[in-house]
Amino acid sequence: MDKVLVTGGAGFIGSHFVKRILRAADISQVTVLDALTYAGHIENLGEAFLSPKLSFVHGNILDTALVDALVEEHTAVVHFAAESHVDRSFFAAGAFVSTNVLGTQTLVDAAMRHGVDKFVHVSTDEVYGPLPLGSASEASPLRPTVPYAASKAASDLVAMSYFHTYGVPVCITRSANNYGPYQHPEKIIPLFATRLLRGEKVTLHGQGQHVRNWLHVDDNCAAIELVLREGAPGEIYNIGGGTDFTSKELTERLLGLLGADWDSVLYVPDRLSNDIRYSMTWAKLATLGYRPERDFDESLAETVDWYRRNTDRWAPLMRNPHAARPGVSLAPAAEEARVH
Ligand code: NAD
Numbered sequence: 001m002d003k004v005l006v007t008g009g010a011g012f013i014g015s016h017f018v019k020r021i022l023r024a025a026d027i028s029q030v031t032v033l034d035a036l037t038y039a040g041h042i043e044n045l046g047e048a049f050l051s052p053k054l055s056f057v058h059g060n061i062l063d064t065a066l067v068d069a070l071v072e073e074h075t076a077v078v079h080f081a082a083e084s085h086v087d088r089s090f091f092a093a094g095a096f097v098s099t100n101v102l103g104t105q106t107l108v109d110a111a112m113r114h115g116v117d118k119f120v121h122v123s124t125d126e127v128y129g130p131l132p133l134g135s136a137s138e139a140s141p142l143r144p145t146v147p148y149a150a151s152k153a154a155s156d157l158v159a160m161s162y163f164h165t166y167g168v169p170v171c172i173t174r175s176a177n178n179y180g181p182y183q184h185p186e187k188i189i190p191l192f193a194t195r196l197l198r199g200e201k202v203t204l205h206g207q208g209q210h211v212r213n214w215l216h217v218d219d220n221c222a223a224i225e226l227v228l229r230e231g232a233p234g235e236i237y238n239i240g241g242g243t244d245f246t247s248k249e250l251t252e253r254l255l256g257l258l259g260a261d262w263d264s265v266l267y268v269p270d271r272l273s274n275d276i277r278y279s280m281t282w283a284k285l286a287t288l289g290y291r292p293e294r295d296f297d298e299s300l301a302e303t304v305d306w307y308r309r310n311t312d313r314w315a316p317l318m319r320n321p322h323a324a325r326p327g328v329s330l331a332p333a334a335e336e337a338r339v340h
Contacts, residue, residue: 001076008081010034015044061103071110089148100151130275169233180217181306196258206270208248211277215242216294241292
């Protein structure tokens with residue numbers, strides 16, 4: 001697997017992954033295929049373009065001819081490209097089904113024709129749905145409740161069907177919530193950090209009781225590389241091992257790091273659907289040698305500092321017309337409170 005095609009490599013996690021595998025001596029070529037939607041930014045790859053191993057193709061994973069030609073030139077595919085924001089899926093579910101399900105099928109179909117060594121499909125813990133108690137293993141049922149998670153669950157099933165039917169060496173990773181630099185400010189950590197940096201209020205859904213497991217993007221990328229190299233075809237690997245917080249506990253930490261207090265928080269009615277808790281076991285990945293390394297408090301402080309020092313990376317996104325949709329507002333919190 002010396003020639004790796006990375007879809008969605010200009011997004012948050014994909015760009016970290018590309019920088020990581022460019023450092024691997026046994027990987028000779030890394031090609032990013034990315035449509036540069038509102039969520040993709042060529043700047044996320046930044047210094048990676050100094051590497052002669054990197055090529056960038058501006059294109060859509062739904063473009064069968066393009067995908068076919070690119071997959072043919074590579075020995076492995078790592079598939080990140082997706083519509084990834086739950087709130088947007090409440091208002092534009094069609095795009096989620098089209099990119100996440102049909103896009104995955106287009107890629108895995110090309111992988112079948114050209115016989116790649118490994119196809120890593122990047123998925124999420126949200127496919128297991130809410131777990132008020134206990135933790136999901138890879139064998140647990142899929143019970144997605146929101147259109148985003150349903151489209152990811154469907155894409156997992158499609159990808160794995162190509163392993164069972166045609167022997168395509170598919171591995172699926174399902175990770176917890178990621179955080180770190182370069183994340184789009186529509187997601188909760190950068191959204192709250194950038195609002196507090198601007199001296200604005202943040203909004204907590206319900207009573208801030210929803211639990212998420214927070215994993216640093218570097219730990220997730222290390223795990224995905226491990227699965228690319230060592231994962232057994234036909235296997236699913238949960239990537240957990242982050243830190244559990246309710247959104248209220250997370251907010252408390254962000255307020256502390258940004259020198260704000262609870263007066264900066266507005267409580268708003270819960271969103272249309274909001275899973276109470278996600279939780280996964282990750283023993284299978286541990287047998288391959290996975291151990292998350294990042295300390296949450298230290299890494300959250302580093303992340304906030306990145307947003308503090310890189311205003312030019314996120315301020316222009318505040319004006320992005322794609323963000324001006326109910327439920328995905330980057331506007332001041334008082335306006336957001338009105339649309340719920
Ligand atoms: P992101 O939204 O930051 O990036 C998605 C990238 O895909 C963007 O660069 C975008 O331009 C590209 N893209 C979208 N549609 C495309 C298309 N049709 N053709 C080509 N490129 C297209 O997402 P992310 O947070 O980096 O997530 C990456 C993957 O990881 C997704 O599959 C997501 O479901 C999964 N995941 C994310 C998290 C998380 O916390 N962010 C957690 C678990 C799993």
